[in-house]
Amino acid sequence: xxxxxxxxxxxxxxxxxxxxxxxxxxxxxxxxxxxxxxxxxxxxxxxxxxxxxxxxxxxxxxxxxxxxxxxxxxxxxxxxxxxxxxxxxxxxxxxxxxxxxxxxxxxxxxxxxxxxxxxxxxxxxxxxxxxxxxxxxxxxxxxxxxxxxxxxxxxxxxxxxxxxxxxxxxxxxxxxxxxxxxxxxxxxxxxxxxxxxxxxxxxxxxxxxxxxxxxxxxxxxxxxxxxxxxxxxxxxxxxxxxxxxxxxxxxxxxxxxxxxxxxxxxxxxxxxxxxxxxxxxxxxxxxxxxxxxxxxxxxxxxxxxxxxxxxxxxxxxxxxxxxxxxxxxxxxxxxxxxxxxxxxxxxxxxxxxxxxxxxxxxxxxxxxxxxxxxxxxxxxxxxxxxxxxxxxxxxxxxxxxxxxxxxxxxxxxxxxxxxxxxxxxxxxxxxxxxxxxxxxxxxxxxxxxxxxxxxxxxxxxxxxxxxxxxxxxxxxxxxxxxxxxxxxxxxxxxxxxxxxxxxxxxxxxxxxxxxxxxxxxxxxxxxxxxxxxxxxxxxxxxxxxxxxxxxxxxxxxxxxxxxxxxxxxxxxxxxxxxxxxxxxxxxxxxxxxxxxxxxxxxxxxxxxxxxxxxxxxxxxxxxxxxxxxxxxxxxxxxxxxxxxxxxxxxxxxxxxxxxxxxxxxxxxxxxxxxxxxxxxxxxxxxxxxxxxxxxxxxxxxxxxxxxxxxxxxxxxxxxxxxxxxxxxx
Numbered sequence: 001x002x003x004x005x006x007x008x009x010x011x012x013x014x015x016x017x018x019x020x021x022x023x024x025x026x027x028x029x030x031x032x033x034x035x036x037x038x039x040x041x042x043x044x045x046x047x048x049x050x051x052x053x054x055x056x057x058x059x060x061x062x063x064x065x066x067x068x069x070x071x072x073x074x075x076x077x078x079x080x081x082x083x084x085x086x087x088x089x090x091x092x093x094x095x096x097x098x099x100x101x102x103x104x105x106x107x108x109x110x111x112x113x114x115x116x117x118x119x120x121x122x123x124x125x126x127x128x129x130x131x132x133x134x135x136x137x138x139x140x141x142x143x144x145x146x147x148x149x150x151x152x153x154x155x156x157x158x159x160x161x162x163x164x165x166x167x168x169x170x171x172x173x174x175x176x177x178x179x180x181x182x183x184x185x186x187x188x189x190x191x192x193x194x195x196x197x198x199x200x201x202x203x204x205x206x207x208x209x210x211x212x213x214x215x216x217x218x219x220x221x222x223x224x225x226x227x228x229x230x231x232x233x234x235x236x237x238x239x240x241x242x243x244x245x246x247x248x249x250x251x252x253x254x255x256x257x258x259x260x261x262x263x264x265x266x267x268x269x270x271x272x273x274x275x276x277x278x279x280x281x282x283x284x285x286x287x288x289x290x291x292x293x294x295x296x297x298x299x300x301x302x303x304x305x306x307x308x309x310x311x312x313x314x315x316x317x318x319x320x321x322x323x324x325x326x327x328x329x330x331x332x333x334x335x336x337x338x339x340x341x342x343x344x345x346x347x348x349x350x351x352x353x354x355x356x357x358x359x360x361x362x363x364x365x366x367x368x369x370x371x372x373x374x375x376x377x378x379x380x381x382x383x384x385x386x387x388x389x390x391x392x393x394x395x396x397x398x399x400x401x402x403x404x405x406x407x408x409x410x411x412x413x414x415x416x417x418x419x420x421x422x423x424x425x426x427x428x429x430x431x432x433x434x435x436x437x438x439x440x441x442x443x444x445x446x447x448x449x450x451x452x453x454x455x456x457x458x459x460x461x462x463x464x465x466x467x468x469x470x471x472x473x474x475x476x477x478x479x480x481x482x483x484x485x486x487x488x489x490x491x492x493x494x495x496x497x498x499x500x501x502x503x504x505x506x507x508x509x510x511x512x513x514x515x516x517x518x519x520x521x522x523x524x525x526x527x528x529x530x531x532x533x534x535x536x537x538x539x540x541x542x543x544x545x546x547x548x549x550x551x552x553x554x555x556x557x558x559x560x561x562x563x564x565x566x567x568x569x570x571x572x573x574x575x576x577x578x579x580x581x582x583x584x585x586x587x588x589x590x591x592x593x594x595x596x597x598x599x600x601x602x603x604x605x606x607x608x609x610x611x612x613x614x615x616x617x618x619x620x621x622x623x624x625x626x627x628x629x630x631x632x633x634x635x636x637x638x639x640x641x642x643x644x645x646x647x648x649x650x651x652x653x654x655x656x657x658x659x660x661x662x663x664x665x666x667x668x669x670x671x672x673x674x675x676x677x678x679x680x681x682x683x684x685x686x687x688x689x690x691x692x693x694x695x696x697x698x699x700x701x702x703x704x705x706x707x708x709x710x711x712x713x714x715x716x717x718x719x720x721x722x723x724x725x726x727x728x729x
Contacts, residue, residue: 003028007356014352022290022338022345029257029294030264031356033520038356039486040518043496046503051512053475055176059269061105061253062172063514064179065476067541068435072176074108077116077169077441077480077537079519083224084166088133092166093141093227094298099170100145101253101301104236107180107243108172111414112427113142115152115168116441116480116535117403120161122395122727127161131728134166137227139406144229145236149407150415150425152441156395159445159531163522167480167535171439173429182249184270184304186332190263191310192254193317193324194235194300198284200225201296202258231299231322238320239301247313250304259327260293260346262302264336268354273333278340282325289340304330361486363493372450376571376585384652384701384708387579388623389719391657394578397620398723421632422550423469423616426542438472438540438548444619445531447587450572452494456481456501456534457590461661463538464509465616468599469664471548471606472540477506479516479536484529486520494532495520501590502534508592511538549606551615553633553693558612559673560639560691562622563598563680564663566646568654574620575657587659594662601685602664610668610676617663623656623701625665626691630699631717639691641703652703667693 003011003024011019011027019027033039049057055072056064062076080095092115100110115138120127142149147170201224242248254262259281267274278292287295305313310326317324328338336353338346391397404419416436417426424440442463447455460477467474481498484491495518506513523529542548570576571585605611613633617625622644630637646655666687668676673689680687694700699716701709 002032007031010357014349020345022293023348025290025294026260026346026348026353030261030353033486035257035261036356037518038359039361039520041358043499046499047513048503048507049512049514054512054514055179056106057514061102063478064106065514065539066176067437067475070176071429072174072179073171073437073539074103074106074174075169075171075478075537075539076102076515077167077478077535078102078517079480079482080166080168081164081482081519081522084134085163087224088130089137090224090227092134092137094225095166095168096138096141097227097232097298098253098255099168100147100232101235103170103172104239104301105180105251105253106174107178107240108174109240110147110170110172110236112171112425112439113147113149113168114439114441114537115149116443118155118157118160118165118443118445118533120164121158122156124158124161128728130164134164135403135406138168141227141229143408145233148415150427151419151439153443154400154403155443155445157445157531162524163530165482165522165533169441169537171539178244180243180248180251184250184266184272184330186272186330188249188304188330189307189310189326190274190328190330191303191305191313191324191326192259192281192300193238193303193322195228195231195297196282196284196323197287197292197295197297199287199291199295202291202294225296225298228299234320234322235299235301238316238322241316242303242313247309248303248305252302254300254302256296258294258296264350264354266304267330267336267350272330273335273350274328274330276328276338278327278338280325280327282323289338289345293338361492362489363496364489365493366490372584373586374584379580381651381653382579384656385711387575387653387657388627388709390578391575391620391624392627392716392720393723394574395724395727397574397624399721400724401721402725402728416545417470417548417550421552423466424540426470426545426548428545434544434546436542436545438467438470438542440466441535441537442466443533443535445533446577446583447572448498448534449531450584451587452497452532453501454587454590456498457505458588458661459534459536460502460505461590461595462618463536464511464595464599465664467538467540468602469549469614469616471603472542473603474511474538474540476512476514477536477538479513479534480519481534482519482522483532484521484523485527491529498532498534502536505590505592509595547606549611549614551629551632552613553629553635553637553667554612555669556635556693556695557670558667558693559670559689560626560637560693561666561668561676561687562644562663562690563601563666563685563687564594565686566622566644566649566655566658566663567660568649569658569660570654573657573659575653588661591662597683597685598662598664601680601683601687602666604679605666605676610672611666612669613667615665617665618659621657621659627699627716629665631713631720634697634713636694636696636698636713637691638694638700638702641701643688643690645686645688652708
C-alpha cells in the first residue's frame with residue numbers, strides 16, 4: 001500500500017484507534033499523491049492564479065474565467081498516464097470522460113477537447129500498440145459524447161515506449177450567472193447519478209501514485225474502469241438541465257478516490273460532516289462497503305441538493321434515463337460516517353481525512369545534467385536540403401493528420417480554425433455570434449529533460465505565441481507537470497524546476513495559471529523517469545472570428561516577414577536531435593520581454609488586416625515554419641538567409657534551424673509592407689522582410705544570391721504527410 005509507516009501511525013493518532021479496513025482504504029486513496037498533492041502543494045503556491053478575469057481559481061474541479069461580459073470559459077487539463085500504459089483504449093477514453101465531468105461541475109457545456117500526447121517511438125511494437133489504442137480511445141469517446149477534439153500536441157520519443165503521457169483537456173462555456181457555485185448546508189442530500197458502481201478501478205488513485213511494476217501492464221481490466229460514452233453523453237445533458245434549473249447547490253465529479261473522496265472533500269471544503277447509507281447506492285451486483293466507497297467506476301457525478309428539490313431532480317433523471325440513488329446527507333458533525341445495513345464501517349474526521357500532511361521533498365540536480373547542458377562542440381555542416389528533409393520528416397514536426405483525422409473536429413459546428421490550419425483552434429461562441437475563443441495545448445519533453453526551468457518557461461511562451469498567432473488575446477493557462485518519483489531527490493528536482501519555470505513565465509506574461517493537475521511516478525520498470533514534461537493549455541479571447549489568422553500562405557507576391565531576432569541556439573533543437581542524434585546543449589533562452597513585444601505587433605497587424613497568414617517559429621526553426629506555411633497554402637516561397645536578422649550566427653544552419661523564442665513568420669500584401677514596418681517601429685518590435693511568396697509551388701532558400709535549397713512543394717508535402725503513417729504501419 002502507498003501509505004507509509006509514518007502515515008499509518010498518523011491515522012491511528014487521528015482516530016485514536018486502529019482503522020477499519022474501509023477507513024484504511026479511504027485514507028490510502030485520499031492521501032495518495034494523485035488526490036492529495038502532498039509532495040507538490042508547496043510548489044504549486046508559486047503559480048500566479050489571480051487576475052481580473054478569474055471567477056473561480058484553483059480548488060474546484062475546474063476553474064472559470066470571464067472572457068466576455070457575462071460569459072465564462074471553464075477549462076481543465078487532466079492526466080491519465082498510468083491507466084493508458086496498461087489499457088491504452090480505456091485509459092485515454094476515461095481520461096476524456098473525467099475531464100468533461102470536471103467541466104460539468106460548474107454547469108458549463110463542454111465545447112471542445114484537446115489531447116496532448118507524449119508517445120513512444122512508433123518503430124517499437126509495444127509503443128505502436130499503445131499509440132493506436134490511445135488515439136482510438138480518445139477519438140471514440142469524444143465522438144460518442146458529441147464533443148469535438150480540436151487541438152493539442154503530439155511528441156514521439158523512446159522514453160515513452162512503455163509509459164506514455166496522456167494529458168487531455170476540455171473547454172466549456174457557461175453564463176457567469178449560471179455557474180454552479182452554491183454552498184452545501186447541513187441537511188442537504190447527497191445524490192449519486194450515472195453508471196451503477198462496480199468493482200472497476202478500486203483504489204485506482206493509489207495505482208496512479210506509485211511506479212508501474214513488472215506485470216502491471218497486463219492488468220488493464222483490473223485497474224482501469226471501462227468507458228461508457230453513451231452514459232457520458234446522457235450525463236452532459238442531465239447535469240446541464242439540472243444546473244440551469246438551479247436544482248443542485250453543488251456538483252462534483254466522482255473520479256479518483258471514488259465516492260468517499262467526493263464526499264469527504266466536499267465536507268472538508270465547507271466545514272461539514274456527512275452520513276452515508278451505502279446499501280442505498282445503485283451498484284452492479286453485490287459489492288462490499290470498501291468497493292462502494294473507493295471504486296472508480298466512470299460516468300458518475302455527485303449532486304448536492306435541498307430535499308425540497310429532490311422530486312424535480314428525479315423527474316429530470318427519469319426522463320433522461322439516468323440511474324441515481326440518494327446515499328446520504330451532509331450534517332454539521334465534521335465527520336464522515338458510513339453505514340452498511342446498520343453497521344458503522346467508517347467514522348473519520350472529514351478535514352483530517354481530506355488533507356494529507358504536506359511532505360517536504362528534497363531535490364538536487366542530477367549529476368548527468370552537467371553533461372546534458374554543456375556547450376556543443378562544433379558540429380559538422382550538412383547540406384541544407386538534407387537537413388530540411390530530416391527535420392520535416394521527424395514525427396515531432398511532420399503532419400499529425402494521422403491523429404487529428406481520427407478525431408471529429410466539427411461536431412457542434414463551432415470550429416472556425418480546424419486542426420492543421422492554424423497555430424491554435426478557434427471556436428465561435430454560438431451560431432451567429434462573431435465572438436470566439438482560441439485554445440491550444442503544448443509540451444516539449446526534450447527541453448524540459450535538458451533544462452526543466454527554461455523548458456517549462458518556453459512551453460508557456462510557445463502556448464502564448466500559438467494563441468497570439470491566430471489573433472486572440474491570451475486570457476489564462478492551466479498546467480500539467482509530469483515528472484518521476486518524488487521520493488527521488490534528482491527526479492523531484494525536475495518537477496520543482498518545471499513548476500518554477502511555469503510560474504515565472506506566466507507571471508512575466510501577465511497570464512494567470514488558474515488550475516491544473518500534477519502527475520508523478522512516471523517512471524519505467526527500472527525506476528528511471530520518462531522525460532519530465534510540462535504540459536500547458538491556454539485559452540485566448542477572439543473578438544471577431546471573421547478576422548482570425550491561419551498559417552497557410554494566401555497570395556502570390558506577398559512579402560514574408562520575420563518578427564523577432566534569431567540567435568544561434570541549436571541546443572535541444574529538433575535539428576540537433578534528428579540530424580546528429582544529440583539531445584544536449586543550452587536550450588533557447590526564454591525571453592518574456594521579447595514575447596510581449598512580438599505579440600503586441602502580431603496582434604495589431606492581424607486586427608488591422610495586414611496579416612494574410614501567421615505562424616510562430618518553434619520546433620524545427622525558421623525553415624520548418626516557412627516550409628509549413630508554403631505546404632499548407634500551396635504557394636511557393638523564396639527566402640534569403642542573409643536577410644534574416646541573426647545576432648551572432650556564423651553558420652546557415654543556425655539561421656534556419658535555431659529555435660530562438662519570441663518569433664513569428666507573417667505574410668503581408670506587398671503594397672502594405674511599409675505600413676507593417678512602420679507599426680513595428682512604433683511598437684519597438686524587430687520585424688524584417690526576408691522573402692516573398694511566388695508561383696510555381698517550390699521552396700527556394702538563397703544565401704548571398706546563391707540558391708542553397710530548391711524543392712518542389714509536392715515532394716516536401718509527400719515527405720511531411722507520410723512520415724508518421726509510414727512509421728505506424
